[in-house]
Amino acid sequence: MFRKLAEVFGHGLKNRSFVIGGIISLLFFLVAFLSYFWTPYPVEDINIAERLLKPSTKYLLGTDHFGRDILSMLIKGARNSVIVAFVAIGIGLGCGVPLGLTAAAKKGWVNELIMRFNDFTFAFPSLISAIMITAILGPGSINSIIAIGIFNIPVFARVARGAALSIWKREFILAARSAGKGQFKISVEHILPNISSMLIVQATIQFALGILAEAGLSYLGLGTQPPMPSWGKMLNEAHTFMHFAPQLAIYPGAAIALTVMGLNLFGDGLRDVLDPKLRRSR
Amino acid sequence: MTLLQVKDLSVTLITAQGPQEVISNINFSMDAGDKLGIVGESGCGKSISALAMMSLLPPDSQTSGKIILEDQDILSLNSTQICSIRGNRIGMIFQEPMTALNPVKKIGAQVSESIDLHMNLNRKQTLERVTELMDKVGLAVSRFPLNLYPHQLSGGQRQRVMIAMAIACNPKILIADEPTTALDVTVQEQILDLIRDLADSSGMALIMISHDLGVIAQTTQNVMVMYTGNIVEMGRTVDVFQNMLHPYTYGLFSAIPHAGSSAQKKRKRLSCIPGQVPELHLRPQGCNFADRCSKVSHKCKAIEPAATKISDQHQVWCYHPLTQEDKK
Amino acid sequence: MRIFLAKRVFTLVLTLLVATLVVFVVLEILPGDPAAVMLGINAEADTLNALREELGLNRPVLIRYIDWVSDLFTGDLGISYTYDVPVSELILSRITVSFPLALLAITLSTLIAIPLGIIAASNHNKPMDFLVMSFSQIGIAIPNFWFAMLLTILFSVTLRILPAGGFAGWDAGIGPVLKSLLLPTIALALPQSAILARVTRSALLEVLKEDFIRTARAKGVNNQGTLWKHALRNALIPVVTIMGLQFSFLLAGTIIIENVFYLPGIGRLIFQAISQRDLIVVKNLVILLAGAVIMINFVVDVLYAVIDPRLRGDKDV
Numbered sequence: 039m040f041r042k043l044a045e046v047f048g049h050g051l052k053n054r055s056f057v058i059g060g061i062i063s064l065l066f067f068l069v070a071f072l073s074y075f076w077t078p079y080p081v082e083d084i085n086i087a088e089r090l091l092k093p094s095t096k097y098l099l100g101t102d103h104f105g106r107d108i109l110s111m112l113i114k115g116a117r118n119s120v121i122v123a124f125v126a127i128g129i130g131l132g133c134g135v136p137l138g139l140t141a142a143a144k145k146g147w148v149n150e151l152i153m154r155f156n157d158f159t160f161a162f163p164s165l166i167s168a169i170m171i172t173a174i175l176g177p178g179s180i181n182s183i184i185a186i187g188i189f190n191i192p193v194f195a196r197v198a199r200g201a202a203l204s205i206w207k208r209e210f211i212l213a214a215r216s217a218g219k220g221q222f223k224i225s226v227e228h229i230l231p232n233i234s235s236m237l238i239v240q241a242t243i244q245f246a247l248g249i250l251a252e253a254g255l256s257y258l259g260l261g262t263q264p265p266m267p268s269w270g271k272m273l274n275e276a277h278t279f280m281h282f283a284p285q286l287a288i289y290p291g292a293a294i295a296l297t298v299m300g301l302n303l304f305g306d307g308l309r310d311v312l313d314p315k316l317r318r319s320r
Numbered sequence: 321m322t323l324l325q326v327k328d329l330s331v332t333l334i335t336a337q338g339p340q341e342v343i344s345n346i347n348f349s350m351d352a353g354d355k356l357g358i359v360g361e362s363g364c365g366k367s368i369s370a371l372a373m374m375s376l377l378p379p380d381s382q383t384s385g386k387i388i389l390e391d392q393d394i395l396s397l398n399s400t401q402i403c404s405i406r407g408n409r410i411g412m413i414f415q416e417p418m419t420a421l422n423p424v425k426k427i428g429a430q431v432s433e434s435i436d437l438h439m440n441l442n443r444k445q446t447l448e449r450v451t452e453l454m455d456k457v458g459l460a461v462s463r464f465p466l467n468l469y470p471h472q473l474s475g476g477q478r479q480r481v482m483i484a485m486a487i488a489c490n491p492k493i494l495i496a497d498e499p500t501t502a503l504d505v506t507v508q509e510q511i512l513d514l515i516r517d518l519a520d521s522s523g524m525a526l527i528m529i530s531h532d533l534g535v536i537a538q539t540t541q542n543v544m545v546m547y548t549g550n551i552v553e554m555g556r557t558v559d560v561f562q563n564m565l566h567p568y569t570y571g572l573f574s575a576i577p578h579a580g581s582s583a584q585k586k587r588k589r590l591s592c593i594p595g596q597v598p599e600l601h602l603r604p605q606g607c608n609f610a611d612r613c614s615k616v617s618h619k620c621k622a623i624e625p626a627a628t629k630i631s632d633q634h635q636v637w638c639y640h641p642l643t644q645e646d647k648k
Numbered sequence: 649m650r651i652f653l654a655k656r657v658f659t660l661v662l663t664l665l666v667a668t669l670v671v672f673v674v675l676e677i678l679p680g681d682p683a684a685v686m687l688g689i690n691a692e693a694d695t696l697n698a699l700r701e702e703l704g705l706n707r708p709v710l711i712r713y714i715d716w717v718s719d720l721f722t723g724d725l726g727i728s729y730t731y732d733v734p735v736s737e738l739i740l741s742r743i744t745v746s747f748p749l750a751l752l753a754i755t756l757s758t759l760i761a762i763p764l765g766i767i768a769a770s771n772h773n774k775p776m777d778f779l780v781m782s783f784s785q786i787g788i789a790i791p792n793f794w795f796a797m798l799l800t801i802l803f804s805v806t807l808r809i810l811p812a813g814g815f816a817g818w819d820a821g822i823g824p825v826l827k828s829l830l831l832p833t834i835a836l837a838l839p840q841s842a843i844l845a846r847v848t849r850s851a852l853l854e855v856l857k858e859d860f861i862r863t864a865r866a867k868g869v870n871n872q873g874t875l876w877k878h879a880l881r882n883a884l885i886p887v888v889t890i891m892g893l894q895f896s897f898l899l900a901g902t903i904i905i906e907n908v909f910y911l912p913g914i915g916r917l918i919f920q921a922i923s924q925r926d927l928i929v930v931k932n933l934v935i936l937l938a939g940a941v942i943m944i945n946f947v948v949d950v951l952y953a954v955i956d957p958r959l960r961g962d963k964d965v
């Protein structure tokens with residue numbers, strides 16, 4: 039296991055996307071982690087006297103309309119993005135992969151049913167799901183997690199099914215079957231380990247998409263609620279003050295773009311490193 | 321009259337192991353109406369030689385030498401000039417009929433494309449030409465309308481479409497690169513007959529590439545045996561087949577149980593030749609066949625053999641050509 | 649082709665029905681009492697009862713569902729609780745903003761993306777390719793609403809040449825309408841085109857490796873000809889797939905962008921309806937949006953068959 043990791047890492051160091059994307063992603067996770075111990079100022083501190091300040095040595099990126107330190111909010115916002123995107127991927131993997139594996143193993147009408155379910159779920163972009171959930175429960179970050187998670191399910195189901203179908207044709211699966219192993223056991227013991235690298239690559243991509251979606255939902259007020267800072271919500275507030283303090287609109291957007299780009303680059307690099315032949319099927 | 325002359329042709333391709341010379345210094349020529357066979361095991365460079373003649377090698381490949389068609393050196397032409405030769409003066413049929421046709425274009429349109437490019441015909445004349453071609457290749461338009469798509473045809477029928485495309489502009493040379501390998505045995509014979517008939521009736525020259533000595537024997541007047549990018553024996557087909565001189569040629573021949581009898585033309589492993597074709601980057605010094613040869617000597621492993629002329633029509637690249645004794 | 653269409657229409661109808669069922673269950677059954685949701689916790693019992701009566705909530709669930717679905721067919725969607733106008737009228741008036749916006753955006757993004765993808769593919773591994781791919785990486789990472797804000801800051805706040813938001817209204821004529829839709833269209837289209845350009849490029853590169861491209865070149869077709877006449881149509885298959893998928897992102901994008909630019913379209917309406925808890929409007933809008941995505945997927949499937957004759961299910965000879 040560690041040998042394999044080390045090997046992947048060794049190959050990765052030669053891949054430009056992998057290195058650049060990896061560094062950006064790592065920084066992002068470190069910043070998110072840092073927020074548990076330290077931010078320059080507490081983000082709950084409202085200080086109207088020092089509102090909408092330009093960047094200075096005291097407030098490196100300035101303050102917002104409540105006089106909160108922008109840098110601190112960005113740091114804590116990173117944590118929020120990580121959590122939402124992470125749990126949403128958990129939902130996607132947890133429901134999507136078993137569905138995909140079942141579809142690949144059973145074929146026939148089960149496969150048909152799962153594929154139709156997939157198509158159907160695709161018809162509800164996370165925004166529409168989030169709108170429905172908010173309409174009955176009111177806004178909150180749980181909504182965005184569920185909505186983004188639901189959208190991840192068909193994505194992972196599709197990837198898992200496609201990859202599993204090609205593994206099922208391999209000879210060692212035939213050997214396992216003739217040894218009398220059931221479909222479930224084969225799926226878990228043989229198929230899953232063999233499709234894991236594809237799932238990891240897809241997870242990186244979905245992570246980036248999740249961050250974008252969370253930002254969008256929070257921007258619309260459907261996602262994360264105060265006092266928890268979120269990059270999307272910071273942009274929403276910046277929109278109100280766009281005419282007096284356009285600088286507020288720059289930092290959170292740049293944070294989103296940089297993180298998403300880092301994750302995407304990392305995902306591209308990782309795919310090439312794990313399997314040069316494995317091209318994106320999206 | 322010499323139609324095609326290949327002089328000192330070498331081709332270097334970029335492979336996974338870096339640049340590799342896959343064709344080394346080959347020389348041959350053919351006259352108008354000739355039928356030349358190229359035989360050899362998989363990977364010996366048959367297709368690459370053919371592609372070189374069409375100037376269709378991968379963009380990162382390097383070639384040296386000359387390929388002179390009538391009076392033009394194909395390798396020195398610019399892209400416009402080469403496009404006016406391809407499909408016009410040289411036609412080519414590929415190995416894989418299943419993937420060689422564009423799946424989203426009607427077969428009629430695919431056949432008429434080269435006519436539109438190279439012949440100055442109006443629409444009605446083009447249609448007549450296409451109909452005539454389809455008749456010639458045995459896909460009478462009454463049964464196989466021109467608006468069919470490739471997926472509606474069988475492999476053999478698709479290969480017939482390929483042939484119609486290749487001969488559409490009456491080329492001087494038709495290159496057939498293993499035209500039947502991907503087809504059923506019964507269909508193979510029909511397609512070969514078709515190609516032979518077309519070549520005979522139109523007087524175009526034919527280069528027939530195959531692993532199959534039976535096909536070569538039935539089709540060609542001259543033959544060229546290739547091994548790892550070199551020609552090892554060349555001459556008139558009857559001479560070469562009756563008096564094989566290179567141990568490799570002999571090995572190829574013994575590998576086919578009933579050469580010549582058409583029923584047995586399945587692909588066979590070369591069980592009589594020990595060992596395998598060396599990987600490109602592991603080719604030995606000296607004669608490439610040395611490691612697998614029964615008559616190998618020190619000299620073979622040190623210096624590459626030059627051509628030995630047995631007769632006007634028959635050459636072999638070997639220090640120890642086989643004698644009658646060896647073939648017992 | 650006919651059998652193919654029939655099958656596809658059948659699944660379309662089925663999918664639409666399931667969608668109505670999901671929306672109905674989530675918005676009318678899960679909340680328990682929709683009337684209570686709409687009026688909030690402090691509502692008086694009398695008002696609640698009156699609203700229940702008005703919305704027909706006292707009828708059996710099945711009847712309510714069937715009624716709603718048949719209402720969807722007739723277009724009589726009831727009266728909005730907050731606006732006090734027929735919901736269908738409300739939606740129709742808002743669509744005159746959203747639909748042109750979406751149409752402009754998808755047109756612009758296609759017009760940008762496909763040429764870029766072709767340029768990148770035909771200059772594979774050359775500087776031009778790298779440039780297009782970098783544009784694409786950046787475009788994918790930039791959220792459209794942030795891009796919208798940057799555009800506003802540049803063109804409205806700093807240069808003051810375009811409005812920061814609002815809609816001129818169709819009465820003002822086509823010029824002012826286009827002017828108010830210009831920035832929103834760009835904000836929607838550019839990030840979309842980044843993805844599409846990338847897909848076009850990789851699809852083309854994939855197709856250019858195929859055997860039939862070699863066949864075309866062997867016929868004497870030149871590079872331009874192989875690209876346009878042989879590769880492009882085959883490459884369109886994955887491109888159209890992604891465009892279909894993108895449509896759902898485009899819808900979501902339209903909703904967000906309308907909110908950034910204060911455009912009175914469907915997106916604004918749905919937000920106002922949520923904040924006012926107007927479940928009748930929300931329900932019908934959600935099914936409209938989901939239905940639009942489903943319909944687009946249907947169109948994409950039919951387009952496939954138009955592009956790729958193998959999918960038509962014609963009989964072999």
Ligand SMILES: Nc1ncnc2c1ncn2[C@@H]1O[C@H](COP(=O)(O)OP(=O)(O)OP(=O)(O)O)[C@@H](O)[C@H]1O
Nearest residue numbers: 333334335342361362363364365366367368369378
């Ligand atoms: N596009 C390519 N890039 C790199 N190497 C290649 C390429 N095409 C062929 N080769 C190598 O060139 C050598 C000659 O290949 P070629 O296709 O000419 O063989 P062949 O004689 O036609 O074999 P077959 O009977 O299997 O068709 C082989 O070793 C092959 O691996």
Ligand SMILES: [Mg+2]
Nearest residue numbers: 366367368497
């Ligand atoms: Mg070959």
